[in-house]
Amino acid sequence: MKRPEVQLYVTGGTFDKEYNYITGELYFKDTHLQDMIERGRCTIDLDIKTLMMVDSLEMSEADREIIIHNCKYTKLDKIIITHGTDTIVETAKQIAAVDIPNKTIILMGAMVPYAFGTSSDGFFNLGSALAFVQTLSPGVYIVMNGRCFTSDNVKKNRQTGYFEYLQDQY
Amino acid sequence: MKRPEVQLYVTGGTFDKEYNYITGELYFKDTHLQDMIERGRCTIDLDIKTLMMVDSLEMSEADREIIIHNCKYTKLDKIIITHGTDTIVETAKQIAAVDIPNKTIILMGAMVPYAFGTSSDGFFNLGSALAFVQTLSPGVYIVMNGRCFTSDNVKKNRQTGYFEYLQDQY
Amino acid sequence: MKRPEVQLYVTGGTFDKEYNYITGELYFKDTHLQDMIERGRCTIDLDIKTLMMVDSLEMSEADREIIIHNCKYTKLDKIIITHGTDTIVETAKQIAAVDIPNKTIILMGAMVPYAFGTSSDGFFNLGSALAFVQTLSPGVYIVMNGRCFTSDNVKKNRQTGYFEYLQDQY
Amino acid sequence: MKRPEVQLYVTGGTFDKEYNYITGELYFKDTHLQDMIERGRCTIDLDIKTLMMVDSLEMSEADREIIIHNCKYTKLDKIIITHGTDTIVETAKQIAAVDIPNKTIILMGAMVPYAFGTSSDGFFNLGSALAFVQTLSPGVYIVMNGRCFTSDNVKKNRQTGYFEYLQDQY
Numbered sequence: 090m091k092r093p094e095v096q097l098y099v100t101g102g103t104f105d106k107e108y109n110y111i112t113g114e115l116y117f118k119d120t121h122l123q124d125m126i127e128r129g130r131c132t133i134d135l136d137i138k139t140l141m142m143v144d145s146l147e148m149s150e151a152d153r154e155i156i157i158h159n160c161k162y163t164k165l166d167k168i169i170i171t172h173g174t175d176t177i178v179e180t181a182k183q184i185a186a187v188d189i190p191n192k193t194i195i196l197m198g199a200m201v202p203y204a205f206g207t208s209s210d211g212f213f214n215l216g217s218a219l220a221f222v223q224t225l226s227p228g229v230y231i232v233m234n235g236r237c238f239t240s241d242n243v244k245k246n247r248q249t250g251y252f253e254y255l256q257d258q259y
Numbered sequence: 260m261k262r263p264e265v266q267l268y269v270t271g272g273t274f275d276k277e278y279n280y281i282t283g284e285l286y287f288k289d290t291h292l293q294d295m296i297e298r299g300r301c302t303i304d305l306d307i308k309t310l311m312m313v314d315s316l317e318m319s320e321a322d323r324e325i326i327i328h329n330c331k332y333t334k335l336d337k338i339i340i341t342h343g344t345d346t347i348v349e350t351a352k353q354i355a356a357v358d359i360p361n362k363t364i365i366l367m368g369a370m371v372p373y374a375f376g377t378s379s380d381g382f383f384n385l386g387s388a389l390a391f392v393q394t395l396s397p398g399v400y401i402v403m404n405g406r407c408f409t410s411d412n413v414k415k416n417r418q419t420g421y422f423e424y425l426q427d428q429y
Numbered sequence: 430m431k432r433p434e435v436q437l438y439v440t441g442g443t444f445d446k447e448y449n450y451i452t453g454e455l456y457f458k459d460t461h462l463q464d465m466i467e468r469g470r471c472t473i474d475l476d477i478k479t480l481m482m483v484d485s486l487e488m489s490e491a492d493r494e495i496i497i498h499n500c501k502y503t504k505l506d507k508i509i510i511t512h513g514t515d516t517i518v519e520t521a522k523q524i525a526a527v528d529i530p531n532k533t534i535i536l537m538g539a540m541v542p543y544a545f546g547t548s549s550d551g552f553f554n555l556g557s558a559l560a561f562v563q564t565l566s567p568g569v570y571i572v573m574n575g576r577c578f579t580s581d582n583v584k585k586n587r588q589t590g591y592f593e594y595l596q597d598q599y
Numbered sequence: 600m601k602r603p604e605v606q607l608y609v610t611g612g613t614f615d616k617e618y619n620y621i622t623g624e625l626y627f628k629d630t631h632l633q634d635m636i637e638r639g640r641c642t643i644d645l646d647i648k649t650l651m652m653v654d655s656l657e658m659s660e661a662d663r664e665i666i667i668h669n670c671k672y673t674k675l676d677k678i679i680i681t682h683g684t685d686t687i688v689e690t691a692k693q694i695a696a697v698d699i700p701n702k703t704i705i706l707m708g709a710m711v712p713y714a715f716g717t718s719s720d721g722f723f724n725l726g727s728a729l730a731f732v733q734t735l736s737p738g739v740y741i742v743m744n745g746r747c748f749t750s751d752n753v754k755k756n757r758q759t760g761y762f763e764y765l766q767d768q769y
Contacts, residue, residue, distance in 0.1 A: 377546050
């Protein structure tokens, strides 16, 4: 049996939120990743595993340990992690602080839930993340807005919702 | 003024088709690329130019000359071309046969029109193409199904609608 | 067991068409009515029966006989028929020419397939048809554009795709 | 100039909520009614007026006075009011308690915001409300779930999100 090409870890975040029509609040049910992969007609062999389903503002240090543990122990060297955008930089930095040699690790998310249809950026971001994970050298990255940021040169602009470099790239 | 990072050429294809509710047929109006870029919250500085709006089965040799001409003469070295999937391989081969040094040229399309909403693969493919164009070395590629194919090792499987390698990659 | 309140007959038409991504043409798979009823959170007890799945330009006299036969023999007195818009007036006239006493029969369709997502009028038309069938006196009607037309005072304007009264209503 | 046929009053509710991608919360921007009317290809001549944009849990008695005032003073005798579902029954009862002769007044809403795309029931409900308002005799009604309820025989089931009759209809 051929080994999958890319490891996909689900941790929650806006990316996978749903609307609860009884309470009017957002919540988590299941991940939409399998649907998205099929709709994208993606032929990359993926191993999708849900580690947790949490809002990233509520992600605990124990949750981050679980993510790091899974990144270390998967036999695959291409890893994508879906993550809420509010603390995605913090998680990326913590993963980068650990010695995980020879693996390309990409964290990604969405500003609008995939379940909200034609206003969501999630499907675009997934396409970008899958492309970057196949081409980037080992390291820890954040993929948002069609760009790839290294974990030591990125911040989320909370006023605009866009990710930015700490230093100008040019 | 800073130069844009990526040149985007529109040529038509299923990607940009619309439904004509009077005739019940598919047709071209305008490209959806600007909408898609905004929805993807993409911060890459793009130069979008519509070269033509044609079904790729009707793409003429003159059309291909126009595409090649534009690839040669743009000052940008990262180029994405939207294209119908039926003859995308033929166009890629013709571009590759021309000497266009130091440019990464990606052809991409969709199996379902972007205008058909939540069943289209176009938005995912655009995310992938924008990522690949930033990371691949110069050459001519086709991006579909989350994968990147070189122009000399790809065919469209007309029974399934998936793109495949001519030779196994492993 | 309680009898259903409304009989729903499916005959095809744009309403239920799908996009075939292999051929690039529109075709019929299954009706979307059950999905639409659930999404509309509709609590009316319906009996949905697919009589045929045809483009109304290809609807034969035998097909119309089947529709009329089913309208006659159902025990329910509220009937909705999904139908392609091109010959919906012709079918309505033929049903009206038959003596089917004490039944409210509504023909309806869509200008854009429901499967094409947020541009389709089908879901709106279904909501209208279900409301009209509960409130109108017996007769044969066409419901489109938020309006109800009697079968003897309606034509499709083929230039605009809107349905119009033959005579002004006011 | 011909008088419009139906008066449409907007008051907010889930129907018109949007997702704020900065805060992750739902909020109001503008009503989607005009878009919905166009998508539904509705040819009824409407007068759309936004009275307020509030969550119905936050609707004040002063807000209800404004609604009642507008129902009284419009010259049109067919009125649709978009309203949040949590207190729609309360508002309907208050309107019914006032003497507004010869007008058909329908309150309607949605369980999922129209902006959330293909999971929303709002477009279906609008189609129903427009049909019922043309056919029902004067009175105050709530239209949800494809049904029409009189204001004195309806409750929202808060466990299921469906509207129900207080007494069985059969």
